[in-house]
Amino acid sequence: MTANPAVWKIASAADAAEARAALDRVVTAAEVPPLERARFLTSLTALLRRCLERHGHWELLPRVDQVTEEAPGRLDVTVRPVGSMTPHSADEPALSCPLPRPAEPTLDAGAPLTAALLHADEHTAAVLNLLDEQEGLLHLHREELHQTNQGVLALHADLEAASRAQRELLEAERAARAEAERARRLLTFLTDASAAITASLNPAAILRSLADLLVPDYAAHLDVWLFDDEQEHTDDDRPQPVPHHAAAAVTAARTGRPQHAAAHPGALPGVDDLPPSALSPDRPLLAIPLTARRLLGVLTLTAPGPRFDPDTSVMLVELARRVGVALDNARRYEQYRDTAEALQRAQLTQLPTVPGLLLAARYLPATRGLNIGGDWYDAFLQPDGSLLAVIGDVTGHGLHAAVVMGQLRTALRAYAVETDSPAEILTRLHRMLGHLQPELYATAMIARFRPGEPEVVWASAGHPPAVVRDADGSVRVLETRPGVMLGIPMPFVYTDHRADLPVGSSLVLYTDGLVERRALGIDTGIARLGRALGTLSGPELEQDPQAAADALLKPLLHDSERDDDICLLLCHTVPPAGQ
Structure with missing residues (x-):
């Protein structure tokens, strides 16, 4: 409307x-x-x-x-x-x-205009009241906004503090992770380096390995000063200074403590500080004693950079300690090996001259490990003119095996004075070894050659079978079942066996180191020995039995490294002089 x-x-x-x-x-x-x-x-x-x-x-x-x-x-x-x-x-x-x-x-x-005017004031008053209310609300909202802003500012401050704390925690965690990773790398290197330097018992190889490990990552250059037995020592058994070595190395030798020589202190854990070395004024030096049971020498390292890191220096000091132990073990090993080898070689027989029989022998020590085992050969004459040829192998290596081998050799000769039966001699050796060394065993084979008899009498105690080359060049193996090893904790009586051995025939006795290989087995090795023996002619065997023995070894020793000793005894029958 x-x-x-x-x-x-x-x-x-x-x-x-x-x-x-x-x-x-x-x-x-x-x-x-x-x-x-x-x-x-x-x-x-x-x-x-x-x-x-x-x-x-x-x-x-x-x-x-x-x-x-x-x-x-x-x-x-x-x-x-x-x-x-x-x-x-x-x-x-x-x-x-x-x-x-x-x-x-x-x-x-x-209404009159005056009343209308007053009414207009009422409108104005109403508006003013409304404005007052709005102003009150505005003030209230302004206060609320202020409080909110204060809260927001406080929240921002808290968030900033939390963010800063989080950044600090992240940085600390990152630093801790980096430190842990660095420590892990140093420990891994120390483990690998320790394995490398202890893998050899040769002092020169140990020092070469040490140089390869440290240069250039951990040292720009290294020098190893090893003390000789001929050097003059002080009252406390430390060597006198040597002029051409760095002062830090001389101080380390005198005090037995690691020394750090640089223009500024290194503050390295457990290391003394010295002035810079005249031999290396621009690079810090770290001289570390090489100790084991005694002070062996000093390892001097030139820093690869402007300074040595504290954690790295701790690792280097520990590595030097392990190098000292490795060098001491290598020197003790060399002394032990030389003693055992001298003892063993002293007991190897000078082969006798026998009418109607040519002899040649070879002994090769192992190239791995201690090098000294219990392998031996022997050949000696009996009062009736017969000859006993012996080959044996004591289990184990080292000085103890060499000593037991000497005992067996001496006892065998003693028993041979009472009987010429190879089986009887082995039976007595078996009983003796069981009483003398109940936890040590041996194998042995004895062959008896009697002048004028076209046969050989032999007995075996767990030893690899002998190989025979007949005069016509055919080869056979004396495969009669051998007796038990000497020293096995059970009573056993050995049996003599006979084999034809006419003039022009050869008998080869050997130890298992010649024919046994891990990947091939002993039967393959015996077959190879038989083929090598079959390639030799009668004239070669008669004219130069020593060369014939070398010819037998050559095809079986294609490997340059051997885990076991090798003994070989070649016996070749010829007509007696004057026939």
């Missing part, structure tokens, strides 16, 4: 005030909110003021669209010059005010 009241004439300020008062009553009756009412009336006042300023007579046309269920109500106001049917093109657009409730515009004067 739309109301179209009469036109209000606006010719003076009083007309404008009455029109404003009338429309004020309309919006008030329609319960327009104070703020919207004030805005509408203020805009209406400005519109009326402009009309008055332009002079002339104006018409004000109110138009009310009442509230319906379909749409809200609205008050529209249009101003135009008198007599004009449409608004002037220069006028402001029509004013509008929403009407929450129905209202009708009226032309009656209503």
Whole structure:
């Protein structure tokens, strides 16, 4: 529903005030909110003021669209010059005010203008009250915003502190991981280096391995000063200084403590600081004693960079200690080996000259390990002119095996004085070894050659079988089952065996080191020995039995490294002199 009241004439300020008062009553009756009412009336006042300023007579046309269920109500106001049917093109657009409730515009004067003026103050007061409320709310919101900002700032500060703490923790963790990784690398290197230097019992090889390990990563250069037995020593058994060694090395030799020589202190754990060395003024030196049961020498390292790292220096000191132990073990091993080898070689027999029989022997120590085993050979004459050829092998290596081998050799010769039976001699040796060395065993084979007899009598105690080359060049193996090893904790009586051995035949006795290989087995090795023996001719065997023995060894020793000793005894029968 739309109301179209009469036109209000606006010719003076009083007309404008009455029109404003009338429309004020309309919006008030329609319960327009104070703020919207004030805005509408203020805009209406400005519109009326402009009309008055332009002079002339104006018409004000109110138009009310009442509230319906379909749409809200609205008050529209249009101003135009008198007599004009449409608004002037220069006028402001029509004013509008929403009407929450129905209202009708009226032309009656209503309340006096003074009352309308006071009513306008009520609108102003309502607006001011609303502004006060808004200002209070604004102050409250401003305070809340301030508190929120303070909280945000505090939160930012906490977050920054947490972020800084997290960064510090991450940096500390990263540093700890780097330190742990570095320590792991140093320990791994120390383990690998220790394995490398202890893999050999040769002092020169140990020192070469040490140089390969340390240069250039851990040292730009190294020098090893080993003390001789001929050097003059002090009262505390430390060597006197040698002029051409660095002062740090001399001090380390005197004190037995690691020394660091550089322009600035190194602060290395367990290391004394000295002034820079005249031999290396630009690079720090680290002199570390090589000790084991005694002081063996000094290892002097030139730093690979401007300084030695503390953790690396700890590793180097420990490595030097292990090098000292390795060198001491190598020297003790050399002494032990030389003693055992001298003992063993002293007991190897000078082969006798026997009519009708040519002899040749070879002994080769092992090239791996201690080098000294219990292998031996022997050949000696009996009172009746016969000859006993012996080959044997004591289990184990080293000085103890060599000593037992000497005991067996001596006992065998002693038993041979009482009997010429190889089996009887072995039986007595078996009993003796069981009492003398109950946890040590041996193998042995004895062959007896009697002048004028075209046969050999032999007995074996667990030893590899002898190989025979007949005069026609054919080869055979004496494969009769051998007796048990000497020293096995069980009673045993050995048996003599006989084999034809006419003139021009050869008998080869040997130890298992010649024929046994891990990858091939002993049978393959015996077959190879037989083939090598078959390639030799009678004239070669008779003219030079020593060369024939070497020819037997050559095809079986294709490997340069041997885990076991080798003994070989070649016996070749020839016609007696004068026949």
